[in-house]
Amino acid sequence: xxxxxxxxxxxxxxxxxxxxxxxxxxxWSEREQSRPTRSSLHTDAVxxxxxxxxxxxxxxxxxxxxxxxxxxxxxxxxYALGLVRGGKLAVEPMLQMARDTRRDGEIRQVxxxxxxxxxxxxxxxxxxxxxxxxxxxxxxxxxxxxxxARRIEAVRRDFVxxxxxxxxxxxxxxxxxxxxxxxxxxDPEAVExxxxxxxxxxxxxxxxxxxxxxxxxxxxxxxLEDAEPVRVDELVAEAVDRCRHQAGAKxxxxxxxxxxxxxxxxxxxQLAAALGNLVENAVxxxxxxxxxxxxxxxxNAPGGDHIEIAVxxxxxxxxxxxxxxxxxxxxRVDPARSRATGGTGLGLAIxxxxxxxxxxxxxxxxxxxxxxxxxxxxxxAGAARDRAHQQHAREIRAGGAGLDEEAGRAxxxxxxxxxxxxxLPAPEVLP
Numbered sequence: 375x376x377x378x379x380x381x382x383x384x385x386x387x388x389x390x391x392x393x394x395x396x397x398x399x400x401x402w403s404e405r406e407q408s409r410p411t412r413s414s415l416h417t418d419a420v421x422x423x424x425x426x427x428x429x430x431x432x433x434x435x436x437x438x439x440x441x442x443x444x445x446x447x448x449x450x451x452x453y454a455l456g457l458v459r460g461g462k463l464a465v466e467p468m469l470q471m472a473r474d475t476r477r478d479g480e481i482r483q484v485x486x487x488x489x490x491x492x493x494x495x496x497x498x499x500x501x502x503x504x505x506x507x508x509x510x511x512x513x514x515x516x517x518x519x520x521x522x523a524r525r526i527e528a529v530r531r532d533f534v535x536x537x538x539x540x541x542x543x544x545x546x547x548x549x550x551x552x553x554x555x556x557x558x559x560x561d562p563e564a565v566e567x568x569x570x571x572x573x574x575x576x577x578x579x580x581x582x583x584x585x586x587x588x589x590x591x592x593x594x595x596x597x598l599e600d601a602e603p604v605r606v607d608e609l610v611a612e613a614v615d616r617c618r619h620q621a622g623a624k625x626x627x628x629x630x631x632x633x634x635x636x637x638x639x640x641x642x643x644q645l646a647a648a649l650g651n652l653v654e655n656a657v658x659x660x661x662x663x664x665x666x667x668x669x670x671x672x673x674n675a676p677g678g679d680h681i682e683i684a685v686x687x688x689x690x691x692x693x694x695x696x697x698x699x700x701x702x703x704x705x706r707v708d709p710a711r712s713r714a715t716g717g718t719g720l721g722l723a724i725x726x727x728x729x730x731x732x733x734x735x736x737x738x739x740x741x742x743x744x745x746x747x748x749x750x751x752x753x754x755a756g757a758a759r760d761r762a763h764q765q766h767a768r769e770i771r772a773g774g775a776g777l778d779e780e781a782g783r784a785x786x787x788x789x790x791x792x793x794x795x796x797x798l799p800a801p802e803v804l805p
Contacts, residue, residue, distance in 0.1 A: 421447060422509055435517040437463060438508060439472050446512065455499065456488070457517060471505045472513045481506045485520070500524045536704040537586065540719075544579040548572055585720040589703070592644055592727045603755040604645055606636040606670045606681060612646050613653040613668065620654070624662045628653075632669030637755035638681050640732040645752070648728040648736075649683060651721035652748045656687035660745075664688040672754060679754040680734070686747045692740035700738065701726045725750065 421438065426447065429436045435451040437458060448458045456464060463469045471482045482505045487498040500520040508514040551572045558564035610630050621628050638645065649668075656666045667686045672679055692700060699705045704719035722736075725748075729736045733753050740746035 421512070425508065432516070433518075435519070437515040437517070439463060439476075439513045439515065441476065441511045443469060443472065452517065455501070455517065455519065457515075463515070465503075468503050468505070468515060468517070471503065472515060475505045475507055476513050479507050533703060540582055540704060541579070544575045544582070547575040548579070551575065582720075585724065588647055589720055589724050589727065592647075592724055592731060601640050602642065603637045603639060604642045606638060606683060607634060609642075609646055609649050610668050610670065610683070613650040616650045617654050617657045621657050621666065624657070624660070626657055626660055626662065627665045628657075629665060629667045630669070631667070632684075633671045636670050636672060636681050638732075638752045639755040640752065644728045645732070648725045649685075649750060651725050652685040652750065655721055656685050656689065656746075656748075660687045660689040673751075681752050681754050683750045683752075684747055685749075686745065688745040691742040691744050692738070692746055693742055697738060697740065701736070 425438075429438070429447060429449060432449070435455055435457060436447070436449045437445060437452050438447040440446050443463065445458055445461050445463060452458050457468070458464060463472070465486070465488065467484065467486055471484065474480070475482055483502065485500065485502050487500055490499050500523075502518045502520055504516045504518075506514050506516075551568050555565055555568045555572070558568065614628050614630060617628070620626075653666065653668060660666060665688055668683065669686075670681060670683045673682050701722045703723045725736050729750060729752065734751045737749045737751065738746060739749075
């Protein structure tokens with residue numbers, strides 16, 4: 375009996391010890407689980423309350439560094455710009471700014487040019503970096519991408535310089551011609567000759583000012599606010615009538631053809647101006663006794679049917695190096711010929727903006743000595759109207775937020791078969 379009692383006592387003691395060990399192990403496990411990890415120290419526990427939420431809604435790229443220069447928090451935009459790599463701030467000037475700010479608590483700002491990731495062509499990103507202390511141990515870095523803003527500013531400067539130059543030429547000519555008229559006041563033939571030159575320069579100046587106004591209007595106005603179904607036949611007839619005098623003076627035959635009774639959806643005035651510019655260019659840059667054709671057709675496309683209006687000439691053609699730039703403002707393939715024809719270099723820029731704002735595009739095929747084909751591609755009236763209504767409904771649901779997006783761009787087809795005038799039905803020759 376004594377042996378059995380001893381065994382029972384030992385078993386009871388062993389059970390108690392096992393329970394105590396199990397309880398201690400459970401408590402230790404709970405403590406380890408509740409202890410903050412390294413990653414949590416670098417997010418929720420370290421950042422002041424509300425900072426994480428604020429950083430998530432900022433448009434700027436945001437990076438938070440601790441006292442060891444380790445990244446505590448970084449926005450997705452910061453990773454996209456290549457600011458953070460391997461948990462470290464990868465831009466040495468910004469890292470040095472952060473260290474200086476941590477040392478003296480002063481806010482610093484600097485503009486830098488960073489290499490663009492993945493291009494390998496030396497292109498740079500222009501950024502503005504601002505560093506400020508965040509609490510006692512953290513430093514906040516905000517980086518704003520200024521690349522697009524600088525590009526727009528460069529375009530604006532070039533535009534102002536070009537406008538100034540283009541306005542200076544006819545104004546200077548008018549000034550000189552007026553002095554010549556005064557000096558030749560007793561010579562009726564000279565006065566008549568100088569007055570004729572003054573009229574030409576005044577007409578050129580008027581055309582330049584009007585095209586500047588048209589370009590500003592198509593850039594700033596929303597053409598779909600006053601959109602309506604527009605008959606393509608009427609646009610073609612208006613463009614032909616606009617250039618009838620110039621074509622007659624050079625004995626150029628204008629022919630219109632293609633599919634009848636087509637309609638596009640948009641602003642009638644802007645569409646007429648765009649097509650008129652294409653036809654006027656074709657007439658101005660074509661030799662005498664040649665032919666200019668205008669034809670329209672409907673083309674099936676995945677996003678909806680489109681209308682293609684092709685303007686074909688038998689002119690001097692455009693070289694490959696000039697095709698990439700002909701839609702730029704004030705760019706001229708042949709400046710001397712443009713001065714002779716009164717061209718301003720704004721016509722194709724207006725066409726490009728009109729096509730883009732209507733959800734279409736303008737393309738060009740050309741070969742030197744063989745002529746050119748410019749094709750204005752626009753959504754057909756029914757499909758475009760439905761998309762416009764759907765977009766308007768989305769804007770209303772979004773609280774009126776605008777969805778103004780430039781969808782078009784100038785491109786260069788590799789062959790004329792898809793757009794050339796000759797592939798369309800036989801045209802009707804207009805006198």
